[in-house]
Amino acid sequence: MAAKTPLYEHHVNLGAKMTEYAGFLMPLQYTSIVAEHQIVRSDVGLFDLTHMGEIFVTGTQAEQFLNYVTTNNVAKLTPGAIQYSFLTTETGGVIDDILIYRVPEGFYLVVNAANKEKDYQWLLSHAPEGATVTDLSPLTALLAVQGPNALPVTEKAVEAKFAEIPYYHFVDLPYRGERIRVSRTGYTGEDGFEIYMPLHIAPLLWEQLLAVGKPYGIQPIGLGARDTLRLEMRMPLYGNELTENDTPLHAGLGRFVDFDKGDFIGREALIEQKSAGVDRKLVGFVLKEKGIPRHGYNIIREGEIIGRVTSGTMSPITQKGIGLGYVDSVHAKIGSIIEIEIRRQMMPAEIIKGRFVTNK
Amino acid sequence: MEVRKGLLYSKDHEWVQEVSESVVRVGISAYAQDQLGDIVYIELPEIDAEVAKGESFTVVESVKAASDVFSPVSGKIVAVNEKLEDSPELINESPYDEGWIIEVKSDELELSDLMTAEEYARYIEEV
Numbered sequence: 001m002a003a004k005t006p007l008y009e010h011h012v013n014l015g016a017k018m019t020e021y022a023g024f025l026m027p028l029q030y031t032s033i034v035a036e037h038q039i040v041r042s043d044v045g046l047f048d049l050t051h052m053g054e055i056f057v058t059g060t061q062a063e064q065f066l067n068y069v070t071t072n073n074v075a076k077l078t079p080g081a082i083q084y085s086f087l088t089t090e091t092g093g094v095i096d097d098i099l100i101y102r103v104p105e106g107f108y109l110v111v112n113a114a115n116k117e118k119d120y121q122w123l124l125s126h127a128p129e130g131a132t133v134t135d136l137s138p139l140t141a142l143l144a145v146q147g148p149n150a151l152p153v154t155e156k157a158v159e160a161k162f163a164e165i166p167y168y169h170f171v172d173l174p175y176r177g178e179r180i181r182v183s184r185t186g187y188t189g190e191d192g193f194e195i196y197m198p199l200h201i202a203p204l205l206w207e208q209l210l211a212v213g214k215p216y217g218i219q220p221i222g223l224g225a226r227d228t229l230r231l232e233m234r235m236p237l238y239g240n241e242l243t244e245n246d247t248p249l250h251a252g253l254g255r256f257v258d259f260d261k262g263d264f265i266g267r268e269a270l271i272e273q274k275s276a277g278v279d280r281k282l283v284g285f286v287l288k289e290k291g292i293p294r295h296g297y298n299i300i301r302e303g304e305i306i307g308r309v310t311s312g313t314m315s316p317i318t319q320k321g322i323g324l325g326y327v328d329s330v331h332a333k334i335g336s337i338i339e340i341e342i343r344r345q346m347m348p349a350e351i352i353k354g355r356f357v358t359n360k
Numbered sequence: 361m362e363v364r365k366g367l368l369y370s371k372d373h374e375w376v377q378e379v380s381e382s383v384v385r386v387g388i389s390a391y392a393q394d395q396l397g398d399i400v401y402i403e404l405p406e407i408d409a410e411v412a413k414g415e416s417f418t419v420v421e422s423v424k425a426a427s428d429v430f431s432p433v434s435g436k437i438v439a440v441n442e443k444l445e446d447s448p449e450l451i452n453e454s455p456y457d458e459g460w461i462i463e464v465k466s467d468e469l470e471l472s473d474l475m476t477a478e479e480y481a482r483y484i485e486e487v
Contacts (some may be wrong), residue, residue: 017397029397032397032398032452033397033398033422033423033424034398034400034423035398224397224423224424228423290401291401292400292401292421292426294425294426313423314400314401314421314423316423319400343403343419343426
């Protein structure tokens with residue numbers, strides 16, 4: 001039986017097509033993926049992301065512990081700041097990509113919905129004395145407000161000022177007698193906020209955001225558009241671009257691995273991989289003809305399979321087939337022409353640098 | 361979802377309209393396009409290609425996924441809706457009219473196993 005978020009009835013009443021994802025019944029789309037995608041790029045969208053996981057780590061050893069199980073340097077995290085990081089295996093494979101918040105009492109980890117139980121068990125099994133790990137997911141709702149109009153909408157709904165909060169920073173503040181956490185983060189490439197709160201507050205804030213957001217063009221957005229929005233901005237998705245068979249170096253995310261901070265799980269393997277060079281790399285590509293690359297399609301060059309597509313779609317903004325995939329490093333050069341095998345046809349595509357769309 | 365009266369339907373959610381004694385027009389139902397979501401690409405088949413009942417004759421792609429379209433009849437393709445090349449969204453907007461996909465000709469059209477609109481309406485309620 002799939003779980004429901006506190007907003008389940010709201011989604012159904014808004015006409016959402018619901019889908020099961022990571023054990024939750026979540027809205028896939030309310031109107032259409034393309035229309036919702038465009039609203040987030042042009043105005044502002046509201047997401048229910050309560051399926052995501054939140055894990056709290058506290059205690060005298062919390063910082064040392066987290067520095068040992070993650071790749072980025074937790075010591076560099078200042079109060080009120082957020083860090084993107086990885087949990088990795090001994091071989092450097094990605095267990096999950098996560099956010100770490102330095103909160104007054106310790107650290108607040110935001111993890112992928114599909115991985116939260118795995119991550120929690122991993123953390124519990126490695127926690128030393130002096131570090132306590134608590135899964136807050138069952139108590140926590142998460143809403144995201146994303147788009148060029150996210151700032152005024154969030155400020156009006158919460159009745160606070162957020163213009164001074166830099167990207168990847170957060171504040172805690174009271175709302176309707178509870179404490180909520182407002183974080184300038186997101187998974188769309190647009191300006192926006194992610195707001196964590198106790199479950200029972202979520203319907204109040206959801207309704208408030210939709211009401212004050214009306215003149216700003218706000219619409220509820222489903223998981224379908226969440227995926228196309230992140231892909232256009234070349235953001236990796238766990239399970240597609242990142243798995244335990246891929247390291248942060250394969251994925252081109254070595255800047256989130258700090259080799260100088262001291263020992264951490266996977267360090268040795270990653271150092272070795274770094275000095276030897278990775279055998280395959282994650283690339284972004286754009287199809288030169290009509291067609292849509294999909295997860296699992298072969299990437300070909302001169303008749304040889306050189307890799308595989310990890311994510312693909314038709315960009316709702318550029319109307320072109322776009323995708324990410326791993327290819328043998330020798331073929332990963334920007335500007336190279338590769339072929340995507342789509343139903344036995346070879347479709348030429350160009351490897352490009354950076355995002356698939358540029359936002360203002 | 362509209363189930364257009366007067367058409368015949370397959371279990372794979374294609375509709376069939378009798379154009380003449382030997383020619384039928386084929387598209388996908390309103391229910392099918394709704395399930396697929398925004399259709400952004402269709403790989404149109406060639407005129408004169410043979411299609412076989414129950415076999416895929418084209419692929420429609422929504423933002424989410426690529427899906428086969430199965431022919432509800434056997435025969436030869438005599439017309440293709442070229443408008444879909446540039447406007448595949450017609451399948452979403454007008455599944456029974458502007459969004460038709462192909463016309464198939466056969467001297468021995470086998471339609472008796474297809475569902476009537478009433479039967480199809482009950483069928484989609486059950487799935």
